[in-house]
Amino acid sequence: MKKLLGCLFAIIILVINVIPCFAASPTLSVSSNDYTVSVGDTITVSVSLSADSKLNALTFDIKFNTEEFEYVAGSASGGSLFDSEFINVVGAGVIRCDCVSNDIVSRGGTVVSLKLKSVKNGGKVSVSAVTATDENNAIVRVSGSSINLSCNHARMVWEPKTAATCTKAGTETGTCPCGYTTTRETEKKPHTYTSSTIKKPASCTETGIEVGTCTVCGASGAESKIPAKGHDYSEWVVKQPATADTVGIKERFCRNCGDTKNQTIPALIQGITPEEPSSEEESSSTETTTEFEPIDTPEPSTNDYLDEIETESTTQPNGIFNNAVGSDIAIIAVIALAVLVVLVLVLYIVLIIRQKKK
Numbered sequence: 001m002k003k004l005l006g007c008l009f010a011i012i013i014l015v016i017n018v019i020p021c022f023a024a025s026p027t028l029s030v031s032s033n034d035y036t037v038s039v040g041d042t043i044t045v046s047v048s049l050s051a052d053s054k055l056n057a058l059t060f061d062i063k064f065n066t067e068e069f070e071y072v073a074g075s076a077s078g079g080s081l082f083d084s085e086f087i088n089v090v091g092a093g094v095i096r097c098d099c100v101s102n103d104i105v106s107r108g109g110t111v112v113s114l115k116l117k118s119v120k121n122g123g124k125v126s127v128s129a130v131t132a133t134d135e136n137n138a139i140v141r142v143s144g145s146s147i148n149l150s151c152n153h154a155r156m157v158w159e160p161k162t163a164a165t166c167t168k169a170g171t172e173t174g175t176c177p178c179g180y181t182t183t184r185e186t187e188k189k190p191h192t193y194t195s196s197t198i199k200k201p202a203s204c205t206e207t208g209i210e211v212g213t214c215t216v217c218g219a220s221g222a223e224s225k226i227p228a229k230g231h232d233y234s235e236w237v238v239k240q241p242a243t244a245d246t247v248g249i250k251e252r253f254c255r256n257c258g259d260t261k262n263q264t265i266p267a268l269i270q271g272i273t274p275e276e277p278s279s280e281e282e283s284s285s286t287e288t289t290t291e292f293e294p295i296d297t298p299e300p301s302t303n304d305y306l307d308e309i310e311t312e313s314t315t316q317p318n319g320i321f322n323n324a325v326g327s328d329i330a331i332i333a334v335i336a337l338a339v340l341v342v343l344v345l346v347l348y349i350v351l352i353i354r355q356k357k358k
């Protein structure tokens with residue numbers, strides 16, 4: 001039992017000592033400010049050292065395919081990690097960085113940054129250590145990493161494939177210089193409403209509804225109102241003629257909907273046939289039943305009637321009543337004139353007789 005406990009203790013001590021060795025293993029990693037590019041874009045690729053890396057010298061290579069990227073410029077991190085850093089192009093697509101430090105301290109963070117220009121819509125950039133020594137000047141292993149940048153297809157060229165209609169979306173095909181192709185839908189065309197269908201016809205008094213119809217696909221569009229037509233009345237027709245003491249009735253009707261309107265005709269008195277009043281005192285209804293006021297007024301005397309005619313005649317357009325009254329006045333005037341002439345003659349004769357007697 002004691003032996004077993006002793007073995008377990010030994011294993012625990014071993015694990016505790018070994019784990020930090022693995023944890024402290026330095027790593028170089030490469031990253032980019034943008035992972036999608038197009039031809040002509042310039043990206044910034046950074047190489048970083050894992051935290052707490054105890055090194056005093058490090059040489060590493062940044063590699064890329066010159067068909068994919070072109071080296072523009074490189075910059076060190078300014079001596080914050082190592083005392084001196086040197087960046088050199090040592091081959092096609094190989095940038096070598098030499099970093100040396102006098103003091104042995106824990107380091108970590110960005111070591112160098114490179115500007116690379118895209119030549120072929122993306123590609124691969126990798127970093128790997130060439131040599132590395134620790135604080136004991138012993139060679140240590142430093143692992144590297146790589147990144148892949150893809151084309152962002154920003155330079156797609158689109159060509160129509162199928163035409164859009166008012167019922168169906170069209171399609172177009174895009175081709176990227178990197179060789180990528182895709183198809184996308186294009187918007188439907190708007191309907192062409194040039195003919196319309198009457199949904200509800202307009203009547204004399206009510207508005208109708210019409211619906212636009214697409215001439216291409218026959219689809220119905222928005223509804224619009226048709227204005228009411230208004231009544232189309234016939235001429236007045238005497239339904240019941242007026243007599244000397246009773247009013248008559250005249251009627252007219254709408255030629256479209258049959259709506260009728262009634263109007264009274266004034267009673268005839270002493271052979272004078274009054275014309276229609278100009279203002280329509282219509283007893284109208286949309287039904288065929290008609291209403292009118294019964295005459296309950298007593299038969300007017302001649303003077304009353306003449307007075308009435310004089311007031312009403314101002315509204316008459318043809319002046320018939322004025323003429324009738326005017327002729328009466330003329331007769332009276334002639335009679336008065338004749339009487340006056342006779343009186344003058346009598347006076348004249350009397351004067352002559354008196355003179356002869358003298």
Ligand SMILES: [Zn+2]
Nearest residue numbers: 151153176178
């Ligand atoms: Zn592309």
Ligand SMILES: [Zn+2]
Nearest residue numbers: 166191214217
């Ligand atoms: Zn249509």
Ligand SMILES: [Zn+2]
Nearest residue numbers: 204231254257
């Ligand atoms: Zn009508």
